[in-house]
Amino acid sequence: MVGKKDKPLFTPGPLTTSTTVKEAMLRDLGSRDGEFIGVVKKIRGRLLKLAGVSQSQGWEAVLMQGSGTFAIESVISSITPPEGKWLVVINGAYGERLLKIIERHGFAVDAIRNAENELPNIASIKSTLAKGGFTHVAVVHCETTSGIMNPVADIGAATKAAGCVYFVDSMSAFGGVEFDFEACQMDFLVSSANKCVQGVPGFGFALCRRAALEATEGYSRTFSLDLLAQWRGLEGNGQFRFTPPTHTLLAFARALDELEGEGGIPARAARYRKNHESCVTGMRAMGFTEYVSEDLQGHIITSFVYPTEDFDFEEFYDRLNDKGFVIYPGKVTKANCFRIGHIGHLFAEDTEMLLSAIREVAGEMGLSLA
Ligand SMILES: Cc1ncc(COP(=O)(O)O)c(C=O)c1O
Structure with a gap:
């Protein structure tokens, strides 16, 4: 049950969080503090564990300040080579947003659209990719516009058959939907703190196939949203490059405990x-x-x-x-x-x-x- 004062939020976010998650924020930790660096390291490992993968299997969790869209923009603007071309699979407003971000960065892109209450058409994704020239495919997992659940494994198979990098906006699904992460063949998945893990808003995260991340050297179009630099910072001295949302991260560590306590x-x-x-x-x-x-x-x-x-x-x-x-x-x-x-x-x-x-x-x- 939620606290007396706050109304329950039957929304896509911000979401209702537990009192104990909110209480975990009642501390001021320095960003260079050993305890805080330990919290961040543990969060990164636990996010991979939630996906059923690990660093030793070639995966990395990169945390990025801001709301979920900032993490999406970080990934898109950091992983696209100058000659890259995206195919965006759209059946709702969040798919349209992916397209807008790609266009804003001036990357080449085509979109395949279906109605908002229809699944993407796998055959047309395959035939579009077969025309060649595409390097990256993007889709939204749960299209929060309507609530439809997109077939991310089938789209992953088509993406990989075409030799493309696969990006999934799993903002509203990750942590609250069972799926076989590896079977979906994603290279980059993005979600955020205040969705199904039930932390408070303040950062997003990308689960990245390390080889795909390392292949992006020199691609980033922005300074602060540079995914590779953020990863290197987190791996190097364990710190964010710029002021981290310390309280949000403490709440998130608690939220991960609560997710585990609930039974995963x-x-x-x-x-x-x-x-x-x-x-x-x-x-x-x-x-x-x-x-x-x-x-x-x-x-x-x-x-x-x-x-x-x-x-x-x-x-x-x-x-x-x-x-x-x-x-x-x-x-x-x-x-x-x-x-x-x-x-x-x-x-x-x-x-x-x-x-x-x-x-x-x-x-x-x-x-x-x-
Ligand atoms: C699928 C999806 N993508 C992106 C976003 C945007 O996230 P934010 O509002 O945290 O930037 C949302 C938010 O609900 C979402 O559901």
């Missing part, structure tokens, strides 16, 4: 799945429907279609907020939706309380649901 990714995924299932069951019983079909939908976040054409989401949101629950507006472009997130320090009872509040609000607003 399988247990966390099971809790999120339960949150998702009870939410969908309750919402359907009230007459709401999901935007993404059940077989494609992940358990991270769900988009619900507006129940009526004149549905006033602002009023719905405000009334729920007044009752102490925070949900999220929609982000899909082709339908009017709102979103309910299932991740963070939220449990079955929180979902049940949200559903009761939604029932009350639906009554207050006179929504004529099924």
